[in-house]
Amino acid sequence: MTKLKGIIILGSSRSNGNTFKICQRLQEQTSYDLIDLKAKNISIYDYEHKNKDDDFLPLIKKIVAEYEVIIFxxxxxxxxxxxxLKIFFDRISDCLSIEKETGRKLKGKHMAMLSCGSDDEIFDGFTMPFIQSANYLGMNYIGDVHTWLEEDETISAEVAERLNAFAQKLP
Ligand SMILES: Cc1cc2nc3c(=O)[nH]c(=O)nc-3n(C[C@H](O)[C@H](O)[C@H](O)COP(=O)(O)O)c2cc1C
Known part of the structure; x- marks a missing residue:
C-alpha cells in the first residue's frame, strides 16, 4: 500500500547527536524528509507577533502543504x-491567531512522536503534551516510540526492533 508523505521534525541540541542517529535509521525505513529545528531561527512565542518574520511561518506552511504525517x-x-521542540509547539499558537488558515490545515494530519533518552526508562506523562496537542489541533495521534543509543553510538537490537515496528505502523 502507498505510504503517505511524512516529515521528521528533529528538536535536538545536537544536529548530529543521538536523536538524529535514530532518525536516520527511521528515514531508511520510511524515506521521510527531516527538518532540523536547530538549523532554523525560531524564537519563543510572542503575544505581539513581532517575530512573525522568523523561520517559523514559512516552515509550518511548507509542512502543512507537503506532508500528511508529522513525527516529532x-x-x-x-x-x-x-x-x-517546545518552542516549535508554542509557535503553533501563531496558527490559531495570525495564521489560522495554516492551523486549519493541520486538521486530519497524522502525528507521532519519537523520544531518545539515555536508556530504556521513560516516565509516565511524557507523551501527554503530544497526545493532547494532537487532539486540540484535530490531528490523529498514531503513536510513539522510545529509543536510546548504547555508548552514544550503537543502536541495539531492541531499539532497531522498536523502530521497525513503529515504521510498519505508519500510514
Ligand atoms: C540537558 C539534558 C537533560 C537530560 N535529561 C534526561 C532525562 O531526564 N532523562 C533521560 O533519560 N536522559 C536525559 N538526558 C540524556 C539524553 O536524553 C540522551 O543522552 C539523549 O540520547 C541525547 O540525545 P541528543 O544527542 O539528540 O541530545 C539529558 C541530557 C541533557 C543534555
Whole structure:
C-alpha cells in the first residue's frame, strides 16, 4: 500500500547527536524528509507577533502543504521534550491567531512522536503534551516510540526492533 508523505521534525541540541542517529535509521525505513529545528531561527512565542518574520511561518506552511504525517523527534531533557521542540509547539499558537488558515490545515494530519533518552526508562506523562496537542489541533495521534543509543553510538537490537515496528505502523 502507498505510504503517505511524512516529515521528521528533529528538536535536538545536537544536529548530529543521538536523536538524529535514530532518525536516520527511521528515514531508511520510511524515506521521510527531516527538518532540523536547530538549523532554523525560531524564537519563543510572542503575544505581539513581532517575530512573525522568523523561520517559523514559512516552515509550518511548507509542512502543512507537503506532508500528511508529522513525527516529532525529541531527546529527553529533564523528563520533558527539548526546549527547542517546545518552542516549535508554542509557535503553533501563531496558527490559531495570525495564521489560522495554516492551523486549519493541520486538521486530519497524522502525528507521532519519537523520544531518545539515555536508556530504556521513560516516565509516565511524557507523551501527554503530544497526545493532547494532537487532539486540540484535530490531528490523529498514531503513536510513539522510545529509543536510546548504547555508548552514544550503537543502536541495539531492541531499539532497531522498536523502530521497525513503529515504521510498519505508519500510514
Ligand atoms: C540537558 C539534558 C537533560 C537530560 N535529561 C534526561 C532525562 O531526564 N532523562 C533521560 O533519560 N536522559 C536525559 N538526558 C540524556 C539524553 O536524553 C540522551 O543522552 C539523549 O540520547 C541525547 O540525545 P541528543 O544527542 O539528540 O541530545 C539529558 C541530557 C541533557 C543534555
Amino acid at each position: 523527534a525529541t531527546p529527553i531533557y529533564w523528563y520533558s521534550m527539548s526546549a527547542t
